[in-house]
Amino acid sequence: xxxxxxxxxxxxxxxxxxxxxxxxxxxxxxxxxxxxxxxxxxxxxxxxxxxxxxxxxxxxxxxxxxxxxxxxxxxxxxxxxxxxxxxxxxxxxxxxxxxxxxxxxxxxxxxxxxxxxxxxxxxxxxxxxxxxxxxxxxxxxxxxxxxxxxxxxxxxxxxxxxxxxxxxxxxxxxxxxxxxxxxxxxxxxxxxxxxxxxxxxxxxxxxxxxxxxxxxxxxxxxxxxxxxxxxxxxxxxxxxxxxxxxxxxxxxxxxxxxxxxxxxxxxxxxxxxxxxxxxxxxxxxx
Amino acid sequence: xxxxxxxxxxxxxxxxxxxxxxxxxxxxxxxxxxxxxxxxxxxxxxxxxxxxxxxxxxxxxxxxxxxxxxxxxxxxxxxxxxxxxxxxxxxxxxxxxxxxxxxxxxxxxxxxxxxxxxxxxxxxxxxxxxxxxxxxxxxxxxxxxxxxxxxxxxxxxxxxxxxxxxxxxxxxxxxxxxxxxxxxxxxxxx
Ligand SMILES: C[S@@+](CC[C@H](N)C(=O)[O-])C[C@H]1O[C@@H](n2cnc3c(N)ncnc32)[C@H](O)[C@@H]1O
Numbered sequence: 001x002x003x004x005x006x007x008x009x010x011x012x013x014x015x016x017x018x019x020x021x022x023x024x025x026x027x028x029x030x031x032x033x034x035x036x037x038x039x040x041x042x043x044x045x046x047x048x049x050x051x052x053x054x055x056x057x058x059x060x061x062x063x064x065x066x067x068x069x070x071x072x073x074x075x076x077x078x079x080x081x082x083x084x085x086x087x088x089x090x091x092x093x094x095x096x097x098x099x100x101x102x103x104x105x106x107x108x109x110x111x112x113x114x115x116x117x118x119x120x121x122x123x124x125x126x127x128x129x130x131x132x133x134x135x136x137x138x139x140x141x142x143x144x145x146x147x148x149x150x151x152x153x154x155x156x157x158x159x160x161x162x163x164x165x166x167x168x169x170x171x172x173x174x175x176x177x178x179x180x181x182x183x184x185x186x187x188x189x190x191x192x193x194x195x196x197x198x199x200x201x202x203x204x205x206x207x208x209x210x211x212x213x214x215x216x217x218x219x220x221x222x223x224x225x226x227x228x229x230x231x232x233x234x235x236x237x238x239x240x241x242x243x244x245x246x247x248x249x250x251x252x253x254x255x256x257x258x259x260x261x262x263x264x265x266x267x268x269x270x271x272x273x274x275x276x277x278x279x280x281x282x283x284x285x286x
Numbered sequence: 287x288x289x290x291x292x293x294x295x296x297x298x299x300x301x302x303x304x305x306x307x308x309x310x311x312x313x314x315x316x317x318x319x320x321x322x323x324x325x326x327x328x329x330x331x332x333x334x335x336x337x338x339x340x341x342x343x344x345x346x347x348x349x350x351x352x353x354x355x356x357x358x359x360x361x362x363x364x365x366x367x368x369x370x371x372x373x374x375x376x377x378x379x380x381x382x383x384x385x386x387x388x389x390x391x392x393x394x395x396x397x398x399x400x401x402x403x404x405x406x407x408x409x410x411x412x413x414x415x416x417x418x419x420x421x422x423x424x425x426x427x428x429x430x431x432x433x434x435x436x437x438x439x440x441x442x443x444x445x446x447x448x449x450x451x452x453x454x455x456x457x458x459x460x461x462x463x464x465x466x467x468x469x470x471x472x473x474x475x476x
Contacts, residue, residue: 007428009404040370040378040398047397081382227351227367227379234352256367256379261352 018058019046025062030072032146033209034079036233045078073149080147081228084118085163086125086180088223089255090173092275093129097175099271100250101133104218110139113217113244115208116225117143120154121167124183125174126221127197132177136200142214144206151203157193159184164191208237213244220245224254231261238264242280251278290318290432290473291406292355292371294399296392296422298325298414300442302337304462305412309342309360311466316344318408318473320360321369323395325388325414328366335362349377363390370398386418396422405430408473410465411456412436414446420453427455432472434458436465 019042023035034042046058053071055061065072087093104110110130117123123143130136145151164184171180184191206214208225220241226234238259241251251268253276259265268278297304301324309320324334332348338360339346346360347353355361355375363369364379368390372378378398385391392411396419399407409426411419413436423433433456438444440461450456460468 004424004428006430007425008430012401012404038370038372038378040372040401041380041382043401044370044380044394044398045382081380083381083383224381227381231352254381256351256364258350260350 015043015058018062019043022046022058022062022065025066026072026075029066030069030076032076032079033207036209036230037079037228038230041081041228042079045081046075049075049078076147077149080145080150082118082147082150084121084224085170086121086159086167087170087174087176088122089275090170090175092223092252092255092277093125093174095272095275095277096252097129097133099277100219101129101135104135105133107218108138110135110219111142111217112139112219112221113142113144113214115144115206115214115220115222115241117145117151117154118147119150119159120157121159122221122223123154123201124157124193124197125171127201128171128176128180128183129174131197139200141201142217143201143203144214146205146207146209148205151205155198155203157198158190159193161186161189161191208240209233213240215244216246217244217249218246219250219252221252223252224257226253226257235262235264238262238267242267245280247280247282249280251280252276253278288406290408291357292319292321292399292403293408293410293469293473294395294426295320295322295410295412296396296414296419296446297323297412298388298416298418298443298446300413301325302334303442304436305338306341307462308410308412308466308469309338309344309346312342312344312470313474314343314358316358316470316473319355319357320344321355321363321371321395321399322360323363323369323390323392325390325392325418326365328389332362332364335360338362351377351379353377363395365390368394370394371402372398373402375402386416388416388418392419393422397425400426400429400431403429403431407431408434408469410434410436410469411447411450412462412465413441413443415443416445417449419446420449423450424453424455427453427457432457434460434465434468437461
């Protein structure tokens, strides 16, 4: 309504303070650290939950978060943004196949880290790709996420038929050699990924904001995770990746994520600029 | 009320034509940043900045995450991402759920810009076939921003401007060909 009450800058300041207190409460109570996330998205997530929950202020919601773990889990789900798909950005997987795989074929053993793997669609996409390239038996995939609930779902590898139908198209555009349906079994309205695909996957919870190096990787995929972080945290995470990568190891980011504002551009060579595939330089400049 | 720092715009069906007309009317000296959302399929190629750039004297940009928002530049939301304005006046992306069946969503841009720019923001709702942007327009209005809707009769699809107008939060309803010149005049003077 045109006559609905105005929201002045003081009110925005109050909300900002309330948001900081909520994030502090979450950190102290549950150990999840969202304090260095992009303010714009975190605010949208919180306001969305506030609207759904019927609380009259963020403060009131904070009280609930502190005292009710189940409510916290709901909010956690909002804050982590778990939306994902198989072969998201098919052109990326095609480029990976054409530009990275030939190099990986020269390695005796391949360690791949998916940081922020969400419910696992990306993991199975990679496992299938490696299988088709004849590399999977000498590969190990480390699948990590901050959110234990999505990791549990990733382990199960059960997805809705509805969603998987769309992934078939992605898979073909990504250069898939067979049919995606060769890799899962359908039951009623869901599908379960082939058990064999899980043979070389390790699932672990890992928080990019607080946890340490994950050693000597040949490839790190961290796609559509950095966009949720502020610049300082992005910088920390990229440094963590530099330290976790072998010389000549590859870093793959989401198509809208760049090293441009992280001060770490020097540490990498661009392999595919538009699809955001980078390679750690032999000699470190930074 | 200080000078307008940014103009946010949203459109869906018919948006390409509408944006072309609006942007073509803006002078190279346009003093505010422009951020726009056009509903499009996530897998579509990001050709919009290039298409719009051909008709526009301002630089049209497909922004990176964290890119600083500068006056006189046009920032186009990429397909598959919500585009938000962050507190330090930089671009922030999200791949959260679709809003009004769309990613990018107009509301996501409008709410975040409303927070940051307050009464130094203008918002424009153009042609479109759903009601994305209506809630955002209302929020921007409550923050003291200036709001414009394309007149439904001049819209290829009237639903989106109609939904915005129905909130009672639209300050001006203008025919398509008037919107660009109006923005140019109003902001040059501000
Ligand atoms: C939008 S999903 C991206 C999933 C997948 N990589 C893709 O591109 O489709 C973002 C994921 O990052 C995870 N995440 C958020 N903050 C994190 C952190 N601090 N450490 C590790 N993972 C995090 C979320 O739980 C979520 O599953």
